[in-house]
Amino acid sequence: MSSKASKLRIKRATRAGRPRKENVDRYPGGQIKHSETEKEVKAVAIEALKRVHGVDYHASGYSGYTLGRLFMDGKVNKQQLEAGDYYAEQMARYYSAVGVAFPSARAQDLFSISGFGGETTAEQARRARAASNKMMELEGVLLRCQDGPRVKSTVFNVCVMDYEGMRTMPETQLLWLTRGLNALIWHRGLVVEGKSAY
Template identity: 50%
Template structure:
């Protein structure tokens, strides 16, 4: 028979820490597996991102267009869908140019610092041709933007919205918005000519 002190010790020992989970599924190391699934964690992350988007940008939408400044301008109704498409095409051309030439992308928001590097010393003929085509297209697009009325402002505004993705430009004044629209319209015309030329071939 146990003494009173032994009973008290046994009761205290039983009360130490949390009670053991008997039927819990465990990893090989003994750690208990969490009950949430991958799908639940994705839903939670999406909910947090959507709440932050609504709080920061005032947009209650799941659309990918709300994730960048040009898309938000379109969702605000300040530019047309065709203009947004032309801006996306311009941004893709600039990204291709920076990627192929090895020039670091100018926006820290849109790059991984540790992955910026140039290409090997002797590029292949195929890569050199791709670099030349990307550089020619970039220079042609910049020439079109500079050829607009008030070309320097137009080029800077289009570049800062489409490539640099400056959030502050979402609330740009009407005069600057006109520069953006002028540049996007020129890019839209060039895109239509290029696609029409490809379709004709």
């Protein structure tokens, strides 16, 4: 016969914490086997977007990143959005070509970061040189703006680093962002038309 105290202990132990999940695969030790599908993971991420950012992912693909949400808020126009996307694409191409890890941890697999080995092919060197030149050209465009270093860091933080806090930036910082994006629009237009930007 068990004592009254041991019965109470057993009763308390069974009621403590969350109720036990039923109808799930378990390991022999009792732990739940986590076999989430891609669809389930995506559903959780979409629900978090709705809850945290107050945007509907299905309404627009722009809700997935900070510059897109700024566009949805009406703080940047369509041309500025495209210029920011172009800048982010060129920076990603630069980081990929030179073998440097992408600076935003949210945009990479932290366990697969590695640079290139000691030997590079002529094609890799050409690609890295072209990407570096393009990156320096775009940074030069931003630095030549009024308040250049601030403009460059603001555009970088929004477009490349994708900091969510930048969505609520003050008016002065929003002015730097739009100034940089407008400079990128102007520069890209000159490049597309085949004219020298200088």
